[in-house]
Amino acid sequence: MEPSLDIDPSVLSLVAELVGTAVFAASGASAAVGKRLDLFGVVVIGVICALGGGAIRDLLIDAKPLVLTDWRYPLVALVASLFVFRFHPALSRMRPMMLVLDAAGLALFTVVGTVKGLDFGFAVYAACIVGVLSGIGGGILRDVLVQEIPAVLREDFYAMAALIGAVIVGIGARWESVIGHWTLSLIAIATIFVVRLVAIRYRWEAPKPKF
Amino acid sequence: MEPSLDIDPSVLSLVAELVGTAVFAASGASAAVGKRLDLFGVVVIGVICALGGGAIRDLLIDAKPLVLTDWRYPLVALVASLFVFRFHPALSRMRPMMLVLDAAGLALFTVVGTVKGLDFGFAVYAACIVGVLSGIGGGILRDVLVQEIPAVLREDFYAMAALIGAVIVGIGARWESVIGHWTLSLIAIATIFVVRLVAIRYRWEAPKPKF
Amino acid sequence: MEPSLDIDPSVLSLVAELVGTAVFAASGASAAVGKRLDLFGVVVIGVICALGGGAIRDLLIDAKPLVLTDWRYPLVALVASLFVFRFHPALSRMRPMMLVLDAAGLALFTVVGTVKGLDFGFAVYAACIVGVLSGIGGGILRDVLVQEIPAVLREDFYAMAALIGAVIVGIGARWESVIGHWTLSLIAIATIFVVRLVAIRYRWEAPKPKF
Numbered sequence: 215m216e217p218s219l220d221i222d223p224s225v226l227s228l229v230a231e232l233v234g235t236a237v238f239a240a241s242g243a244s245a246a247v248g249k250r251l252d253l254f255g256v257v258v259i260g261v262i263c264a265l266g267g268g269a270i271r272d273l274l275i276d277a278k279p280l281v282l283t284d285w286r287y288p289l290v291a292l293v294a295s296l297f298v299f300r301f302h303p304a305l306s307r308m309r310p311m312m313l314v315l316d317a318a319g320l321a322l323f324t325v326v327g328t329v330k331g332l333d334f335g336f337a338v339y340a341a342c343i344v345g346v347l348s349g350i351g352g353g354i355l356r357d358v359l360v361q362e363i364p365a366v367l368r369e370d371f372y373a374m375a376a377l378i379g380a381v382i383v384g385i386g387a388r389w390e391s392v393i394g395h396w397t398l399s400l401i402a403i404a405t406i407f408v409v410r411l412v413a414i415r416y417r418w419e420a421p422k423p424k425f
Numbered sequence: 426m427e428p429s430l431d432i433d434p435s436v437l438s439l440v441a442e443l444v445g446t447a448v449f450a451a452s453g454a455s456a457a458v459g460k461r462l463d464l465f466g467v468v469v470i471g472v473i474c475a476l477g478g479g480a481i482r483d484l485l486i487d488a489k490p491l492v493l494t495d496w497r498y499p500l501v502a503l504v505a506s507l508f509v510f511r512f513h514p515a516l517s518r519m520r521p522m523m524l525v526l527d528a529a530g531l532a533l534f535t536v537v538g539t540v541k542g543l544d545f546g547f548a549v550y551a552a553c554i555v556g557v558l559s560g561i562g563g564g565i566l567r568d569v570l571v572q573e574i575p576a577v578l579r580e581d582f583y584a585m586a587a588l589i590g591a592v593i594v595g596i597g598a599r600w601e602s603v604i605g606h607w608t609l610s611l612i613a614i615a616t617i618f619v620v621r622l623v624a625i626r627y628r629w630e631a632p633k634p635k636f
Numbered sequence: 637m638e639p640s641l642d643i644d645p646s647v648l649s650l651v652a653e654l655v656g657t658a659v660f661a662a663s664g665a666s667a668a669v670g671k672r673l674d675l676f677g678v679v680v681i682g683v684i685c686a687l688g689g690g691a692i693r694d695l696l697i698d699a700k701p702l703v704l705t706d707w708r709y710p711l712v713a714l715v716a717s718l719f720v721f722r723f724h725p726a727l728s729r730m731r732p733m734m735l736v737l738d739a740a741g742l743a744l745f746t747v748v749g750t751v752k753g754l755d756f757g758f759a760v761y762a763a764c765i766v767g768v769l770s771g772i773g774g775g776i777l778r779d780v781l782v783q784e785i786p787a788v789l790r791e792d793f794y795a796m797a798a799l800i801g802a803v804i805v806g807i808g809a810r811w812e813s814v815i816g817h818w819t820l821s822l823i824a825i826a827t828i829f830v831v832r833l834v835a836i837r838y839r840w841e842a843p844k845p846k847f
Contacts, residue, residue, distance in 0.1 A: 246789070247845045249785065250844065250845070251785075251789050251790065251845075252790075252792060252841070252842040252843065252844050252845075253842040253843045253844070253845075254789070254792065254793075254794070254795050254796050254842050255788075255789035255790060256845065258788065258789055258795055259789065269696070273695055273696075276698075278698070279696055281762075281765065282696060282697070282753075282758055282759075282762035282765065282766070283758075283759075283762070285759065285761050285762075288761065288765065299845055302845055303846070303847070358780055359776070359780070359785070359786060359789065360785060361783065361784075361785050
């Protein structure tokens, strides 16, 4: 299928990652605005939230941190944070859209992280761990810095949605020659995205401990 | 001595580490249950608490993170977390036992970390730092995530017990050919374990700053 | 100019870094004393605050962590923490001096980190990120551990002062053969130091988000 699109797949991949970076930066900057931090605080939290998941991933698999080898990532994170700083009242009226974008960022980062883990020769289960940490790591850093219990630990089906997608990539990789790399990635991204949105919409709840 | 046991030492080492992993996962999961997190939150905290100390150790000494190369560690952490989620009321009546197990986990992880630091060619003082961080790292991550000041900073003789054991391994390594690797490790593990339990039992207190 | 001083530049660099280490350890220990932690808590926070920024830097650029290869760093951090534990009432009357020392630590660590990033072959923008994280990383870890929103996110012109100095090093490196490595470093260190102190003195404030 890909050849018929006549688009270089690596461009698609880059665009997907940059969109995820912008979305996570916006999410971090929004949290910082909510804590009444000033311009610098908003930018620092936005950038760490956008780039932290990928940095954790690259440290674990011993890759050069992407943020230090490609200037487009910090630039996009910076611009998205400044954008939120300036336009946050309008954005707060678009909270549903932010949730959709955040689900997209989670889906993109998890799948990219899992693929990168496999590419670096790790076992399927290990690549899944790396992928899930890529997807949820930035948000965990954001919440630790603004002194909240990480949302990923409170929001049902956040880490779980990421795990489902990572497992699809990990298991599917065995039949990648049949399915095709991009089809597989798209299926996994779509699954995380849909599971996350359905979980929000229908307020799926994970079991709580009984007392 | 070891040959007379007729047990492969690496099996002993593996069992010790897996017990430590299970104990720390249970400790993290218990903290998460106390914060009324749901199933996913309990599992994420349990796994991070169990595997975080080792991950910090491996990043510092530039080893491949054990959690990504041996599936038994995340599996044990997962199972222990689920076990706590299901049976926590019974476990909370066993709090003394949990303290004993936690002391065992601290002892095992600290000694394993120090030995690994020496094996990777670091100086004695550096291996001790690596060992102490292995022992206390998981608990620090747990407390930061559930928004508590880390217990290791509040509980007297926690980091100190670990440091004593790490120093025994580090200094003793010079006479390892005489003492034997396993005897030395067992002495250090027992020392941390006993110091920690005696400190709890007799409420040893470190000096507080004077105001 | 350097030869006329007849001092080995690497000695100057070492002294600068050790002063920065002591200052940040004192800053961490002071925060821990304020939280009424005991002796061990004060030492652990002091050491992590002093060595955390450098450890983050070395993990990102894949260098051996300096704290594990040179025993002088942890020793200085330990001694400075113990000193604060013992003499903190006198020190609290010297809060203005602590702010000056902290500004000096920020300046020294940021410039050393940026230079190390360039030495490891990273692009200018990446070396600046590494340098700023070296300067602010220890303080972030300190505040996360004692459960405060990191001061760097609240204090105006803290991260910004570091960034200005890092950029001076990064841009100036092109003309290093003309300016000289030490002159360039000193200009950057002085700039961070002065900007930070002026910002404190005149209460420079960064813009806040509008609500």
